[in-house]
Amino acid sequence: MTLLRQTGLMLWKDTLLELRRRESLLTMFFFGTLLLFVFNFAFDLAPDKIAGMAPGLLWLAFLFTGTLGLAQLFQAERENHNLDALLLSPLDGGALFLAKAAFNLILMVLVEIVVIPLFWILFNLPAWNLLPQIFLVTLLGTVGFCVLGTLMSAITLRARARELLLPLVLFPLMIPVILATIRCMAEVLRTGQFGDQVAWLRLLLGFDVIFLTAGMLIFDWVIES
Amino acid sequence: MIRQSRKRKGILGALALVTVLFSLYWSLVVAPPDAYQGEVQRIMYLHLPSILIAYLSYFLVFIGSGLYLWKREKRDDLLAHAAAELGVLFTALTIIEGSVWGRPTWGVWWTWDARLTLTAILLLIYVGYLMLRSLIEDENRAAMAAAVLGIIGFLDIPLIHMSVYWWRTLHQPPSILRPDKLPWENVHPSMLTALTISFVAFLLLYFYLLSLRYRVGEMHQEVIARRLERGA
Amino acid sequence: MGPWGFVSLAYGIVWGTLVVYLIFLKRRYSRATVELDQLRPMGEAGGDEKK
Amino acid sequence: MNQPGTTIIVVELSYQLCHSSAIGLEALRVTVDKLARAYGFLWALRDLNLDLTPGQCVALLGPNGAGKTTLLKLLSGLITPTTGEIRFDGVIFSRSMPELRARVGLLAPSDHLYDNLTARENLTFFSRLYKQSVVPESLDSALEQVGLAERAGDYVANLSSGMKCRLSIAKWMLLQPELLLVDEPYGVLDGSGIRLLENFLKHQCTCGSIVVMASHHVSRALDLCNRVVILSQGRLSFNEAKRQPWPAFETAFSEFLPHGGS
Numbered sequence: 001m002t003l004l005r006q007t008g009l010m011l012w013k014d015t016l017l018e019l020r021r022r023e024s025l026l027t028m029f030f031f032g033t034l035l036l037f038v039f040n041f042a043f044d045l046a047p048d049k050i051a052g053m054a055p056g057l058l059w060l061a062f063l064f065t066g067t068l069g070l071a072q073l074f075q076a077e078r079e080n081h082n083l084d085a086l087l088l089s090p091l092d093g094g095a096l097f098l099a100k101a102a103f104n105l106i107l108m109v110l111v112e113i114v115v116i117p118l119f120w121i122l123f124n125l126p127a128w129n130l131l132p133q134i135f136l137v138t139l140l141g142t143v144g145f146c147v148l149g150t151l152m153s154a155i156t157l158r159a160r161a162r163e164l165l166l167p168l169v170l171f172p173l174m175i176p177v178i179l180a181t182i183r184c185m186a187e188v189l190r191t192g193q194f195g196d197q198v199a200w201l202r203l204l205l206g207f208d209v210i211f212l213t214a215g216m217l218i219f220d221w222v223i224e225s
Numbered sequence: 226m227i228r229q230s231r232k233r234k235g236i237l238g239a240l241a242l243v244t245v246l247f248s249l250y251w252s253l254v255v256a257p258p259d260a261y262q263g264e265v266q267r268i269m270y271l272h273l274p275s276i277l278i279a280y281l282s283y284f285l286v287f288i289g290s291g292l293y294l295w296k297r298e299k300r301d302d303l304l305a306h307a308a309a310e311l312g313v314l315f316t317a318l319t320i321i322e323g324s325v326w327g328r329p330t331w332g333v334w335w336t337w338d339a340r341l342t343l344t345a346i347l348l349l350i351y352v353g354y355l356m357l358r359s360l361i362e363d364e365n366r367a368a369m370a371a372a373v374l375g376i377i378g379f380l381d382i383p384l385i386h387m388s389v390y391w392w393r394t395l396h397q398p399p400s401i402l403r404p405d406k407l408p409w410e411n412v413h414p415s416m417l418t419a420l421t422i423s424f425v426a427f428l429l430l431y432f433y434l435l436s437l438r439y440r441v442g443e444m445h446q447e448v449i450a451r452r453l454e455r456g457a
Numbered sequence: 458m459g460p461w462g463f464v465s466l467a468y469g470i471v472w473g474t475l476v477v478y479l480i481f482l483k484r485r486y487s488r489a490t491v492e493l494d495q496l497r498p499m500g501e502a503g504g505d506e507k508k
Numbered sequence: 509m510n511q512p513g514t515t516i517i518v519v520e521l522s523y524q525l526c527h528s529s530a531i532g533l534e535a536l537r538v539t540v541d542k543l544a545r546a547y548g549f550l551w552a553l554r555d556l557n558l559d560l561t562p563g564q565c566v567a568l569l570g571p572n573g574a575g576k577t578t579l580l581k582l583l584s585g586l587i588t589p590t591t592g593e594i595r596f597d598g599v600i601f602s603r604s605m606p607e608l609r610a611r612v613g614l615l616a617p618s619d620h621l622y623d624n625l626t627a628r629e630n631l632t633f634f635s636r637l638y639k640q641s642v643v644p645e646s647l648d649s650a651l652e653q654v655g656l657a658e659r660a661g662d663y664v665a666n667l668s669s670g671m672k673c674r675l676s677i678a679k680w681m682l683l684q685p686e687l688l689l690v691d692e693p694y695g696v697l698d699g700s701g702i703r704l705l706e707n708f709l710k711h712q713c714t715c716g717s718i719v720v721m722a723s724h725h726v727s728r729a730l731d732l733c734n735r736v737v738i739l740s741q742g743r744l745s746f747n748e749a750k751r752q753p754w755p756a757f758e759t760a761f762s763e764f765l766p767h768g769g770s
Binding site: 245249253258263264265267268271275314317318321322325326328329430434437438440441444445447448451452 | 458460461463464466467468470471472474475478479482483485486489490492493496497
């Protein structure tokens, strides 16, 4: 399938560039941990209240860290008119979209794998056995964020003040994901399993599928010069 | 052709003015106050039409964006832009009405009630749409980016609806402003007529403003072209 | 503030903003027509196939 | 167009298909009819008709703002025409045709290269993007031909713009496009670089590809090409195969450039 081959090729190129430039992963990681400390100073986190606020704080950290990643996503394509080089080539718009979304997803998951346990330690939360469910919910939310985020990053690619415009355009659209992930995490922390909040997971899944297909169909026009 | 469309706009404008005045008269004077809410219920005659007008605008933005992506006709893009600008205006008005209505009813200017939150989110999305359009210099790219956002934004609305209502029903009992039920108890026939008249008035005014804004957009394009042509 | 106060506040704001918006729109409309008329006599000769 | 009676030597177009990608494929023929492109409401290019047959090496001349770059972008598929269409062997060239895009190339002297990838990685990336399989030896031989063999491991960011242009030439040597568009290459290349480029373009033409080169170096372009197209204010004002003597070209050319143009 040329789509997967091209996506794989783009992912290979992006990871190679990231290993060389080392600008996205480390900055995102340190920014995530920095936010945890800032939250600690910003809110007086009494031990009993922290469990209720944990989902919100975690997701705030991931939203901002992810936005850093999105702002850098098309950086390599901005130099030397490389986006034109890709437009010239028989690269399918959907493959570029998939590759960029997957790349940002990988970066965010790597950050989350470290930040979530770190959050548990720093705020000494008890429920260590719940981490798998927490990771599942975060993963679904991050997929939604990366899919829609890549679309918005591509749309604002040629706008002035695009680092400011990206969150302004993206966050309102992310509200269903934010609500869903925070509700699910709160439920998991409170009762240990999803219970009747499973509807939120279906909403999350629906969100991911809808915007993945919409992105695949529409991306050719987004990057067209 | 232009003379003829200007005449049509004139008629539309006059008609809109008459129905607006008539709706003001009917909703403020003729319609009886609501038994439970009293006079404040009259704000509903503004609130419901402007919400529906806002949703109509966002639907027009969706249609304009879709057509523009498909056929690259400049006029679809102009329609989407005009509809978005009016959509933001009417959404802002809806929020103001909602909070003014909320003050005497709930004692607070703003509550995270499902409908108000929803309207606020829509306002944010389409303010972002207008910002995006103004921050991209190149005409065609701005139109393309806006068209994509117009479609993605509209696709997101049902998801936002679901998540906000689920979020809301979690905390409070379903608020008074449920979409499917008229928000007051005894529906006096002349209240209904007041509502329909003000709705018709809003629609006429909306289409008048839309055609005016569309025409301004069209002329703006022509001015750019003339200046470029003479300059090149 | 009595109920009529809130009603007039709501109606005032709504119709006030709509009227102000209409005025600004009309002004943009007339300014655009003036600009077009200035440019049009120059560009009248070249029948431009406008897209 | 030919005046009867005068002795005319028309540069014969002889070619035989020799590059690997074209085997089995009938040489690409590009027809452009009533092509137009507007930016906003301003026409950058108006009712352009062209017929590019295999083996043609076209010099695209014209003053600034004549529409040369717009034409190159349209032919390469970067931008879509406002009206009219471009046909590859009769098939309309549109963005929904990725396989057609594989047969077109745009040589932008120091662009379309990833700064943080090495020269060799750039070649690997682009050849895998355009073709399934990539033979490592062909990469090395391409680098060898453009004189970048020892710079294969350097990052493109550290290469001079002349070397970047050579790398682009190596790239298109590997990809063998059947329609190669070149956008003002002479600015960055040194003497040997120019010889390298011209040999490559000549080789492409004799192999049945079409080359369209936009340039302001009129004398160089004239030696190289076997056809000249002149654009001015977005319209086609001259389109003729090269011949000796060429009075029609002098008149068409002198209209917009002061006599003795560079």
